[in-house]
Amino acid sequence: MKNLLLLFLLVISANCFSQNYKITYLKSSNGNLIENQDAVWVFANNNQTLLSTENIRNQKADFPFEETIVDRSSNSFFQKATLKSSEIIATKDSVSLGKQTFEYTNDTKKVLGYNCKKAKTIVNSNTIEFWYTDELKVKGSPTVLGQNLGLVLEMVRNGNFVISATKIEQIKSFPIFQLPQKQVDALTYKDLLWKSRFTTISVFKDQILNFSDESKSNDSILRFANGTIAVRKVQLPEIKVGSQIFVDVTEQSNGDAYDRTGSLFMIPTDKEISFLNGLQNGAKTLPIYTNGNGKEYQGVIITDNYNPVVELMRFFTPFGVKQYNTLQLKDKTWAENVLYRQDVSDLRSLLSGKEVWLGINIGNYDKGGHKVSANITIHTENESIIKPTQIIPLFCTNNIMEMAGQEYGTMFNNDKGLEVSFKLEKPMKNCKLRYITSGHGGWENGDEFVPKKNSIYLNDKETFSFTPWRQDCGSYRLSNPASGNFPNGLSSSDYSRSNWCPGTVTNPIFIDLGDLEAGTHLMQIKIPQGLPEGGSFSSWNVSGVLIGEQ
Template sequence: MKFKSLLLLVILISSCQPQPPKSIGDSNISVFDNTNLYFDMAFKSDSIKRDDSILRLDAGRVLVKKVKIPVYEKQPNATVNVTLTSNGDPWDKSGSLFVIPNLTNLNLVDFETGQFDLKQLNEKYPATIPFQKDSLKYIPNVELLRFMTPFGVGHFTNDERVKNRKPPYIPHWEEQVKWSQDITHLIPLLEGEVYIGVMIDTWTKEGYTISVDLNFTESAIPNHIKTSQSVIPLVNTSKYASEQRLYDDFSKQPIEVNFTTASIYKNAKLYFITTGHGGHAEGDEFVKKEHRIDFDGKTIKSWIPWRDDCASFRRFNPTSGTWLAKDFMEEELSDDRIASSDLSRSNWCPGSDVKPEIMDLGDLQQGEHVLKIAIPEAQEAKDNENNYWMVSAYIVYDN
């Protein structure tokens, strides 16, 4: 009798112990494989073209594909890898790789495929911040990677016309450009079936060839249970939709986002991505602009996003225009040639990716919160001067 009681006690104790997390192993998810992204006015009347499970939106400049991603129990590290070459477009262009969160019943695909009537909403779509009308809720796309294409990498690398543009300090023009970023903090949005998309602001029928994969590397530590986190998408001003315009409203007013926390959100961090555009001489691309981030009425960061290392990307930019330095820059007497891709810019270089700014918010108390993003001296778009800012922000916290 004692033996049976002891055995029952052992079984009860064992059943109460937490089960070790199930191991799935490493995964590599191919999203786009040498896929041509290009602009085609023929898509204007019907902006959707289904091609090998890929949706082509906004006249072909946006590709969206549904992929299936494992749900991990052990802690994985997640990395996004992008390879890009020009397919004939010689210019530098803004690009954004994004996920459409499964946190809402209204998203980019619903609008662009005509599955939802815009007249039903008294809202401007696509919205840059979340909104809700009756039972319909919309939240912005979340960026996995912001990038800028180089001038003509790959397609023009061996072109006779660019031979004399190669400076002596680089051995050769590169065949492609590759970017890789750790996106482990975005795993809560990368589980099960999700839409992954990529936008490049090309205006040519040749466009670019792009490959994208998501790599998940499972922890080798025994019983390493995955950190439980959540993501709050807050802002995205990038142009993903046919009816969307380039965002120049920072010239008029800051963006404010109100949201509510249902409980205390531990170890919250704000991820913020920004790049300025406006290719004319005094445009927001080439002029320093202060950014100010306020959270719950307090300024948590004020700085000027700026890149002054663009000359280090010269090998990726065979079709970049060049000028004599003394003819282009005041008080410069050098006969050396300077390339457009060498010039400093608002937080990006032709051929670079863009890293998020990360701001520690601590523990968010239950209740209402306000995020305010200001670029006080941003310029408006007018005539042929397309000043605009691509800004996105989201919060990650521990459950």
Template sequence: MKNYYILLIALCTILPTQAQKKSKSIKVTYVKSSNGKILENQDPILLFTSEKISLNTTEKITLQKADFPIEQVFVDFDSKTISQLAQFKNQTSVLNIDSLALGKQNFTFSDQTRKILGYNCKKATTSINSNTIELWYTTELSLKGAPTALGQDLGLVLEMVRNGNSKVTASKIELLKNVPTFLKLPNPQPKIVDQLTYKDLLWKSRFTSIAVFEKEIINFSDTSKSNDSILRFASGTIIVKKIKFPKIKKGSSVFVDVTEQSNGDAYDRTGSVFVIPTSEKISFLDGLQNGAKTLPIYENGNGEKYQGVIRTENYSPLLELMRFFTPFGVKQFNNLELKNKAWQDSVYYRQDISELTPALDDQEVWIGMNIGNYDKGGHKVSLNVSIHGGNDNKTQDNWLLPLFNTNNVMEMAGQQYATMFNNEKGLEITFEVPESNKNYKLRYITTGHGGWGNGDEFVPKKNTILVDGKEIFTFVPWRTDCGSYRLSNPASGNFSNGLSSSDLSRSNWCPGTVTPPIYIDLGKLSAGKHSLQVKIPQGAPEGSSFSSWNVSGILITE
């Protein structure tokens, strides 16, 4: 009897190993966890591996339920190559084959062992981008593979641990009698691309990119003319194009980005990206086509007439997406050399505008861009809008209303500077909200101008917002970080005290940067009409120099 139990124990030890050796292929299911908790709603990683090749895929891909792009990784153990296969929504595919990556993987091996799913595992450690990666692998199954491209040649990796708290762990191992027919690269092979191209195509396929302008010139010239797609106004300092936006899923992120280079202008200029609302009887487009004087006039008692700056019953002002400022002559004036200064080739501005999605969602809109300048060469710009999908199939249900925009984008066509804050009344408008019990916010952009020592560009001034006569918010908009962008400002003036003009602190802007909006909580406004007032203690003129404030405001709900 004793010998029987010894024999039984021996059989129990030997039989699994013999079965494993007979297995031509293995399927391993991995689950992800963080800080000891299994991640919810995850798509489990699947590994199929044989003696010659392994495949990293996911459960949704095998069930044909995965969203595009679909990426799978094949490892050929004979040739030591890693092949990345990407399939896109338009039914195209690309392949990158790397014959060096597997051999470049370096590990530190430990004497530590542990059991995972009943198999004895050894530990190997490596570091990638300052992340410590631990791999627990077994050689008892006589096949190799891993949940990612890392560690595929060690053995069968059953757990991967990043920085001690993020894990990918095998939850199930299935021994397959035959090698699955899909465990091979497609034949014929798709287009083969280099790794950088592969990564770029994969990245760009994950979002929708809308090219609005591509290396267009914004300058001041009588020769600037419109064409079939791009309209030019104010002697070429404004460009406008009609763009059709797709449906945007709720929860999506929307970004606008601008690339700018000097094409001759050496100075820091105010720039703006905007949508022209056309739902009212009069639009800003009418002013562009027929002159600023045809736009509704705002007066506050200081004797000046300000065209098209506030909302009226039949007019909506420009909806500002982004306010940016050009640096001093980036690219065009990079020949102005200074010791240890490597000037930037261009300036890139990028901003999240997701709260403005209702103005774009499934709509055809006029998008415009301006840079105020009086230079024939002007500036070269590109503008893109990117939409990064959310997780909800519903469309956006929030609401917005453009209230005011005093940025005189038609400066070169006679639109008045925003000097209305030299009067106690400042800027005041009446607006109407459709629903009570909504949390209303004001998306507010403000920048002060007046480029001499005592001008409001260089003097901190308090901005005060009042709703229905009650002070809601007050703050001093001021930027002290302008010196951080010195390498974008080759033509900046240099002073005897060692500072450059681009270093100086300013009223909420710096040469070569975006001025982000602030969000002012207005609370739950009752349905009906309300008043809003903006007050700023604008400085007095000195000779021919004067101050002004470019402010824009959009009412939004969450």
């Protein structure tokens, strides 16, 4: 109440004894005025300065938005934010203005007919120049920075981004600025404002993925494969074309010390059979793929009545992060967890406005297993040149049901490899294959440690080939406390691998396929899979979805 009374008295005093100005600013980049921008409005008099925008003051601003008022008598400012939820919060800063430092130059020029002097400062390696005038006897700036210089009429950042005053008007009264009851510290204010700028959907929270007969489902989360898989149904909002969609997973060891394959995935349910049927009734109930090598692979390719899972993110756990942080090495401070975060905007049409089954798994045989949390965040873009797409899941050999008997991806041990037939009802333009691949076989001659070329064929023609290989695994040593150390001075987590490292995401690559006509098409994935040795064998987890414009 004391702050509210102070501001009320300031407004009365300002309106009675000083001149009030409204300054309009517009932004330019590289000499070009930014289109469709919300003009910055600054109101200034002897006692205070209000930073706002045209849309805010005309009640047309999108949520969240914020305003700032500077109290000249105390050299402090209040920031007020109206969040997406319509909640209003505020914070006070009594320190920052006094800490600003500037280099003053002898340069002068006129802006809107007023004589201006130049000052500059450096913030986060950005050089910012200010052109300010003392002729109006008021102070203000289009940002919190530079508030005490004078009236800043132009700001230039790094020589290419400019905020310039385009109009100065004398007004009768200073706008009303009312503080809300809820005032928070500066860090909380920034956090709440930042989180209000996007939509967060919590998918899993502190979920244990372990191997135990005691793992049980509940009303919201289904558990399968002795607890190594968790699945739940999630309602997603409509997502504008061009918006950014991210998934994030946070992982800690809850007992398991080894590096494991993990996947955050979506289960398509638009056909007669889905992967959910296999989870509930056993892997053998899924469509079987064979290629003549004598093995049966459950649920790995598209059929007339089945779509395979779509991997949103494939990730790999490190060696024992958190649980084994007590294993000390000199000059090593272990991470508390691993955060995996990935852009999945290309999968928008599978997610937007739909109720979908989302799952997460980490293959392991440990009763403690791993603790994971997963979120989807949606960051809306108002304008986009991106065209809507159609998505067709084609294949996924990642044996997510490993602990429930699903066969490993060992079908690459003959010339046929993985063969997928799919039918397009209509032509698709600008088609791409979203392809994720990682090689496994964790002994000296296994494909985990031996580079192998992946070749993609479309309609009997080789379309693309590359050798997936990660050489940066040593960058993640601090997430791998339980990684074994060898006589040569390397740790197991340092070694290069077939497109993955302990503690990282394996990113998809996008393979251009051009325009595809309506009808049936044949895709093959060929990899020279290594031979088994004793009880050890190699396998490849590959997944792919077709993305194209209708």
